[in-house]
Structures are given as structure tokens and as C-alpha cells.
Amino acid sequence: MTPLDRFSGHADLYAQYRIDYPQDLYDFILSSTDGRHMAWDCATGNGQVAGVLADTFEQVEATDISETQLILAVKKPNIRYQLSQAEQTPFANQTFDLITVAQALHWFNVKAFHTEVRRIAKPGATLAEWGYGLATLGADLDPLLIDFYRNQVGPYWDPQRVHIDKSYATLPFPFADVQHQGFTIRRTWSLDRFLNYLRTWSAVRQYIHENEEDPVTPFGEQLQPIWGDTERDVTFPVFLRLGRVR
Template identity: 45%
Template structure:
């Protein structure tokens, strides 16, 4: 019998690493600042399943050191470089960090790929007392034009819907159906925004794992044909439009262990 591969050891984004690095939206600065302010200290943050480092580079502006891990060599090769970031190829469930060495753990748009039981055990092992775990996701984008939004939802999404893995449903429900065994903290509402021309939007669509699976299955790029249909609605290709993604955020705090409470008391 073949061995079962842990979920996070499946590299969903290696084939689209360049598009991922170039076209994925940047996370709101207010989100990373809020997390830094609520962490017990700013010594070390672990950005798990970092991809090409969109969250890690913002954390590096606020923490002395950031350890950013991923299983994808292609993603890490395309990651944003920063002197305070150490990139490592490692699964989420066995990151190699020392016990109680991290003030904040972040998982951006990737919790649905992980073996949650093993990952949460790893989080408890590496977080310092009162450290934070923050996970977030974002679903379908909206532009400033209703006709473009209708085309995106009714046309492109219909074409590639069969090529999303089952785990994608957790992104759509904002991770609310996933187990999250940490005392939760109420967080503000954050929104991702971008100012994009048509080629930026099409590059983002190519960064989807479902788009890569469609290409592998059919041998053609679904984004190219969709771009032809979308162009008359967009107007001049260089026209820039505001793109928005509502962001779903869950934040929990590591409870102090009994031995630590008695020692502190």
C-alpha cells in the first residue's frame, strides 16, 4: 500500500510560482501592525506556508527575525528577500523551530492545505506563553465594475470550478468550519485592495492552482480566452481599477501551561 502523503507536502503552487510572486495581492499593513501590537514580544515570528513571502516581508518590518517556511522550492526561490527573513523548506507540521521560541505564528491563505492536528501541536510547541496564532483567507475578488464582476463569477469561475481541490471550500467560508482550538481574540475587519490594469488581473488568475490544473488537463491556458472576453468590459488594457478582497481572520492566543503558571506564581 502506498504511503499517505501529508496534505502540506503536496506542492500546489510550484507550477505557478512566478505568477504567484508577481501578482498575488499584498496584505494590509494594518493587519500585520495589529498582530505585532498584540503579540507578547517582537523577537521572532514564524510565517508558515509562506509562499513567496507576501506576509513574511511585512512581518520583517516589525519583528527582529522572521522564519518563513514552505514545502515548495519554486515558491521559496521566488520569495521576497529581506535581511530579517530566513526562508526554510519545511512542512508546517515539522518546522524545526525550537520549543517556545516564537511570539507569533501566521498562516496566510494556506490553513486549508495543512494537517491541522499535527500543525496545531507544532504551534503549541513553538509558541511562547501568550503567543498568537493568526490565520486568514480571502475569497473571490470584486472590481469597481458590476459587469466585470458578473463576468468573473459567471464565466471564468464556472470554467475552472471543477479544478479546485475540495479544500478550497474552507477559503470560501472564511475558515469558520475548520477546527481552531485556541482562545480567540476579537480582531478588526481588514480588506485587501489593489490598483490593477487588465494584465495584473489576468496574471493573478494564472496564479490560481485551479488554473494550473486546467492547463495540465486541457493543454490550454483558460486565462487567455477569458481575457479576450473580458477586454471589451475592461476598456483600455492600461485602465487601472480598484480590486477588493474581503479578508477573513481568526486569531488565537496560546494559553500558559500549568507548569509555567506555577513557576510564574
């Protein structure tokens, strides 16, 4: 099966406007990880997770199917980027202390990915899979955002998006010592910053591709009278599942 690449065409937007993850998420993952030698960040995208892991691990391997994303990714001397599918990698058996995949598992053949994880993880290594759901903006704007998400661009989401909405609960996770944890991303953004984040959505990119117009522009005009010219709080719910490879 050919892997889906939904992000090469707007890698510059992705690198500039995608959100990063809270430090307490990384602290939780590291507290459940024994070794600090080798980490693999799968589907690394713009390398934001790899960049954080590089501050703790001796070596970080980071892979993605998008060459364009990797060109723009965070550069550190102990990060090596490679083009690779999640389900079949160039790594040797029993290599990694930690394997991470952020906001990407739903694009994979999950069973095949987990088979590869078992091959290249050290005994007792940690696998951390996480994602984040739809933002909340406040009671005055949330209904408009939900309508945009479900109805205006809803038909343009790939079917896999349902796994994000269900916090990966319907995807298998056959590992030991499983833990589930929730976190919160809090940002204070202008309307323009928020709209550019929306333009990184795969559904928005597909809408633009099929209709040759940007749905975010009229949506922004709809939000403007309520949002105003100030910054406001934007909150994202993060879900994590973590386990040990035995």
C-alpha cells in the first residue's frame, strides 16, 4: 500500500504554523523510558519532536515519507533524518530505547507498524503514540469552529481522521504496561495566526485542491467580528498512549 503524503505540498506552512507539544508530555514519556541512547521519531514532519528528544538522547533517528518536510526540519548534530515508511525501516534489530509518533499513527498500517516496532525496539523499550484533537476557542466561537470542521471542510477529511476524533481508542495497541494520559496545549494567538494554523489541515488543503479557493478566508471573515483585533486563548486536548515492548 502506497503511504499517504498529505503535507509535502504545504511543508513551509506546516513548519511555520503547526503547534508544538507541552513539556509535561515529554516529561511523562521520559519518566517511563529507561535508556537515553537511541530514539526514533517516526513521521517526524518538521522535526519538532526530534528536536526535543535530541536534548536528552545521544542519537535521534527521524523518518518521514516527505522529502520536502525533512529539508525544512529542525537541524541538530545528533539528529539524522531519512526518508522511510513507518512500516518498513532501514534500522537494525533491537536498536531503540524510545519510539515516538505524534499526530501521524492514523495514516499508517498500524499492525505492520507495530510489527516493525517490535523488531527494532530494545527489550523493554517505550513506544509513545499521541495526537491532539479540535481546538476550543471559547463558547462564543466554538460552534462556528465545529461547523467549519464538520460541515464546511468535513467532507474533505480522509477517513482516517475519525481515529483522531476517537483518541486512537479504535486502533490496536498490543504492548505491555499500557498507560493513557491527557495533556493540554494552551496558546494565545491572533486571528491571523489561528487561520494560518487552519491552512495546515489536510482537509483544507484538499478543499483548495478540488475547489481552487481557500475556505479559510471567508471563515476568517465570519470570525473577525467576534474575535476582534486582540489575541485570545486557543486550547488543544492531547491524548497519549504509552507502552513497553516486551
